[in-house]
Amino acid sequence: MNALINISCFLLLLMFSSCATSLxxxxxxxxxxxxxxxxVKIEKLYSKTYKVKPIxxxxxxxxxxxxSIEMKTDSVRYIYEFNVKENxxxxxxxxxxxxxxxVMTLIRDMKSLKCTWINTLDYxxxxxxxxxxxxxxxxxxxxxxxxxxxxxxLTFYKQPQYYDAEGRLxxxxxxxxxxxxxxxxxxxxxxxxxxxxxxxxx
Amino acid sequence: xxxxxxxxxxxxxxxxxxxxxxxxxxxxxxxQQKAALAYLDSxxxxxxxxxxxxxxxxLFLKNIRKNITYPTLVYSGxxxxxxxxxxxxxxxxxxxxxxxxxxxxxxxxxxxxxFRNVKFNPxxxxxxxxxxxxxxxxxxxxxxxxxxxxxxADHFKGYLNIFSKxxxxxxxxxxxxxxxxxxxxxxxxxxxNYETQSxxxxxxRPHFKxxxxxxxxxxxxxxxxxxxxxxxxxxxxNHTKVKYRIPxxxxxxxxxxxxxxxxxxxxxDYGFRTKSEMPIxxxxxxxxxxxxxxxxxxx
Numbered sequence: 001m002n003a004l005i006n007i008s009c010f011l012l013l014l015m016f017s018s019c020a021t022s023l024x025x026x027x028x029x030x031x032x033x034x035x036x037x038x039x040v041k042i043e044k045l046y047s048k049t050y051k052v053k054p055i056x057x058x059x060x061x062x063x064x065x066x067x068s069i070e071m072k073t074d075s076v077r078y079i080y081e082f083n084v085k086e087n088x089x090x091x092x093x094x095x096x097x098x099x100x101x102x103v104m105t106l107i108r109d110m111k112s113l114k115c116t117w118i119n120t121l122d123y124x125x126x127x128x129x130x131x132x133x134x135x136x137x138x139x140x141x142x143x144x145x146x147x148x149x150x151x152x153x154l155t156f157y158k159q160p161q162y163y164d165a166e167g168r169l170x171x172x173x174x175x176x177x178x179x180x181x182x183x184x185x186x187x188x189x190x191x192x193x194x195x196x197x198x199x200x201x202x
Numbered sequence: 203x204x205x206x207x208x209x210x211x212x213x214x215x216x217x218x219x220x221x222x223x224x225x226x227x228x229x230x231x232x233x234q235q236k237a238a239l240a241y242l243d244s245x246x247x248x249x250x251x252x253x254x255x256x257x258x259x260x261l262f263l264k265n266i267r268k269n270i271t272y273p274t275l276v277y278s279g280x281x282x283x284x285x286x287x288x289x290x291x292x293x294x295x296x297x298x299x300x301x302x303x304x305x306x307x308x309x310x311x312x313x314x315x316x317f318r319n320v321k322f323n324p325x326x327x328x329x330x331x332x333x334x335x336x337x338x339x340x341x342x343x344x345x346x347x348x349x350x351x352x353x354x355a356d357h358f359k360g361y362l363n364i365f366s367k368x369x370x371x372x373x374x375x376x377x378x379x380x381x382x383x384x385x386x387x388x389x390x391x392x393x394x395n396y397e398t399q400s401x402x403x404x405x406x407r408p409h410f411k412x413x414x415x416x417x418x419x420x421x422x423x424x425x426x427x428x429x430x431x432x433x434x435x436x437x438x439x440n441h442t443k444v445k446y447r448i449p450x451x452x453x454x455x456x457x458x459x460x461x462x463x464x465x466x467x468x469x470x471d472y473g474f475r476t477k478s479e480m481p482i483x484x485x486x487x488x489x490x491x492x493x494x495x496x497x498x499x500x501x
Contacts, residue, residue, distance in 0.1 A: 072474075079478040121280060124342040127261065181337045182281045183375050 025167075025187065028197060031139060031152065032189050038113050042106065043133055043156050046118050049102050050133075057107060058117045067107055071096045084111065114138045116151065121181075125172055132157050153196050155181060160191035169194050231271070234501065238270045238299035245307050253313030256333030257345045265346035266306055270299045276347065277473035279338030282374045284351045285471060286381030286389070289452040291350065292470060293426050294394050298501055306346055309353065320392050324353045327369045335374060340473070351379070360385030383430050383491045386452060390428075395498050402430060402491030404449065413486050414460040420494040427455040429469070430491030449490035 032039065049055055056070035060081060067089070068081045078096070082089040084107060093100045110118065117136040122129055133156040162170040164178075167188035171177040178185055186194035231239070248259045269276055273296040278288035295302050301317070308315035314323040324332075332349045336342050355378060356369065362380040369378055381389075382404050390396050401408040410416050420427045433451035456475065457468040465485050467478050 075475060077474045077476040079476060081479070121337070122339050123337050124340075127258075127343055179337075180372070183372055 261345040279341030355379035396495035400493040424494035
């Protein structure tokens with residue numbers, strides 16, 4: 001009898017956890033629509049800042065108090081972690097020649113949206129360099145007890161992309177093939193923006 | 203007249219500056235590099251390989267030229283498990299550019315070749331997949347690196363590869379190319395002919411009396427020092443408090459300086475020299491292995 005109860009508990013647990021990991025598609029698209037303004041603002045500000053001087057920003061803790069900044073010069077990449085309230089953060093940004101006010105706005109906006117990471121990825125189509133912006137968000141709604149996929153990852157392309165009838169991102173050259181980025185399938189938000197939900201933010 | 207002379211001086215200085223630096227890299231070439239480039243030039247009209255159908259000859263040659271000239275730009279690709287091969291390539295191409303170039307041309311033309319005593323004859327699946335990797339950053343167009351990393355992964359096997367011996371699409375991000383510490387050291391010995399010494403393992407961290415002094419001593423006495431690190435902490439990718447206590451990443455150590463309770467850790471990975479600041483306790487927590495090498499023979 002005890003064994004039967006244990007097995008039922010285990011199956012119930014398994015059911016809960018599998019429910020929590022398969023996030024409904026409409027929830028993910030609705031999340032984007034609800035927060036579109038804030039998301040687009042961050043992406044635009046980041047792209048503008050990156051164009052002047054490459055930068056990567058990452059919140060390293062759950063409380064969004066510590067930010068790791070990756071600053072690139074021609075030959076060396078510097079990675080420093082700061083408490084967002086530290087004066088050292090602004091001093092360092094200034095020393096490396098960043099527009100301090102833009103980067104500080106970006107860091108604050110990332111914190112309000114619970115955006116954990118923002119970066120640019122270069123990729124090549126027909127040997128021509130393209131780039132996309134990667135943004136990972138950790139919405140509160142994803143913090144279910146059994147949820148293992150907590151990061152809502154968005155990719156922003158510069159050109160419209162191809163999708164299949166189910167809204168999955170397709171390869172440009174072979175449109176029968178899914179285009180996987182970092183081995184993940186991405187889903188359509190609009191022509192240039194796709195999302196996936198994964199267990200890591202980069 | 204004097205202003206014109208200054209102008210020419212300035213232009214000459216500017217020319218010298220730009221001819222010395224490209225992407226921040228010094229282009230002062232060693233005799234070996236010059237010989238490698240001359241060898242590459244003698245194969246400039248290489249035709250499409252009968253073995254590597256998806257390797258574009260022009261991208262292949264361009265990639266080798268870049269590797270010879272700027273070995274620090276060697277890039278393992280985004281989200282792949284090629285970091286061990288990239289660390290090996292960095293030291294191999296830097297020290298033996300001519301041997302590397304001859305090997306690559308032979309492997310491309312004949313589908314098989316030997317690097318010192320190591321005979322490479324990559325599987326058909328690897329030969330088909332090389333050149334097709336995408337969304338790996340600049341590795342997408344670095345066709346020589348795709349061929350080289352995949353050939354290394356196909357040839358050298360360790361216990362991590364027992365259940366993933368054959369290449370399948372996407373395997374570059376999984377266990378197929380994974381490199382345990384002993385395998386990494388073995389590759390250094392076989393490919394670079396180094397005399398290697400190491401401390402650490404795949405599971406248990408080495409104990410240091412003073413890690414910074416220990417590493418600086420190794421840097422002073424060995425031309426190349428490699429670290430085997432826990433990447434989950436070095437390149438954090440989630441906010442879970444429980445992190446896997448296993449090492450997965452190889453870097454080339456350039457320097458380490460202690461200040462108060464912090465270290466500035468100067469290393470090379472992913473085609474870039476990086477200076478990262480972290481508490482000493484975190485640094486010691488992530489180091490699982492240290493390998494230092496000596497060249498056995500000069501070439």
